[in-house]
Amino acid sequence: MYYVRYKRKKNRRVKRVFFLLFALACIGLSFALAFGFGKGAIFKLISRPTAAGQALPLLTIQRQERLLLHLNVPIDEGDSWRVRDNKLELTLLHNEAIAAFPLEEQYLEQQISFRREEGKVILVIELDNLPPIFSLRSTAQGYTFQWLEAGLAGKRIAIDPGHGGHDPGAVGHHLDLYEKNVTLAIALELKAMLEQAGAEVFMTRTTDTLVDTTVKPDRHIRPDLWKRHDLVNEYSPDLFISVHNNSWSDKYARGIETYYNPNSLNSFPSKAAAKLIQNELVNELQRYNRGIKPKNDAVLRVDAPAVLAEILFISNKEEEAMLAAPNLANRAAAALFKGIAAFFLDPRGE
Ligand SMILES: [Zn+2]
Missing domain, CATH: 3.40.630.40 (Zn-dependent exopeptidases)
Known part of the structure; x- marks a missing residue:
């Protein structure tokens, strides 16, 4: 039902092209990690197949000016988020959302992990030095989660x-x-x-x-x-x-x-x-x-x-x-x- 697609390139028929891309990806990843979540980087972490047979990224993380997280999972009324011990925790309760994540706890990226518990999946993002100010909005597909700068300017x-x-x-x-x-x-x-x-x-x-x-x-x-x-x-x-x-x-x-x-x-x-x-x-x-x-x-x-x-x-x-x-x-x-x-x-x- 799901597959991890993080920084993996598939279906490369020519080996040289594969290695070239792999090398570029490694360089890109080093830069990304050097800048926290990676300025301008887009991580498509997990995908799930849509009805039309295409892979819809379940979770994409982007950091340009702001950290941006798109979660393409159905929303449950009881879903919530909180900040605890300098970690952002997002709790998803919808059956389809839970099924979309693998059973075992995994680190998707250095600062992002998830675990499944009874009837829920909890996504954990380590904040490091980010002020814990976020906006979470529901979208047609699920959620958009955005990190906001501290202070009133622009709010x-x-x-x-x-x-x-x-x-x-x-x-x-x-x-x-x-x-x-x-x-x-x-x-x-x-x-x-x-x-x-x-x-x-x-x-x-x-x-x-x-x-x-x-x-x-x-x-x-x-x-x-x-x-x-x-x-x-x-x-x-x-x-x-x-x-x-x-x-x-x-x-x-x-x-x-x-x-x-x-x-x-x-x-x-x-x-x-x-x-x-x-x-x-x-x-x-x-x-x-x-x-x-x-x-x-x-x-x-x-x-x-x-x-x-x-x-x-x-x-x-x-x-x-x-x-x-x-x-x-x-x-x-x-x-x-x-x-x-x-x-x-x-x-x-x-
Ligand atoms: Zn009144």
Whole structure:
């Protein structure tokens, strides 16, 4: 079902040509290893036959400006990646993906190995000195895994100011404060800060409008959230953040909490980003720390590391007053900015 094709040339009828190519390949490989994964090198590591009978490279690794990994295996809902002990581990659960890899543990290349365990295959990439910042995106064939430079410059960040238009979100009863206005003000401040730092920013909305309420057959619950989800996926960010303010029937409910999706491909970086952002919000606003929490919201199912921050309770009199203060948007945005900046320095940060 599979065969290793790493740096092997097949079907060479003329020996001399074979040896010449072999020598060139050796020279190329030495250079490749000398430059880590090999600048500009493309490794087609394992192939599997397609329905059309052609060999589809199962895994190709490329390093030009960035390390790039293409995995042509079907995705399972539980697939995930994480960084541990300076190693990147990608866990694949789909039966077809598991079957595509040989049974024995193997080193495919100096820094890349895989092993099969009960019901999964784990691909391990040694990071050496690479900062552990990656983006993992699903493609038609499987995944694209990309190493990113540390820092905010050039990062693609999507911001979603919650609610808008005829959906005010939570409404405060003491100052008649609307959540939709607070979230937009925070998001606009955050956008400016991120752009100042060299990031590229996409906003699901920049004015007081609801994004979309067109109901799709399979997405009849909260169609506006699904539209935001689709817009963000279209943009394909390195990080997504949705900004909200909390509300509860208990008027004493208070504080700050940040959500992430534990069942996404990007659960590892999402949880890390949630921690960093939550800490910065609590530090800046000095309010009760409700911690980070799992949530499977439509917007958190985007194909990117994703968090949803619930910044203070609009239903709490004291916190509504805080949210209505003229400098709140700037303070909250500064905290979000710090958390995001920390994430792009090292997403393993506590
Ligand atoms: Zn909300």
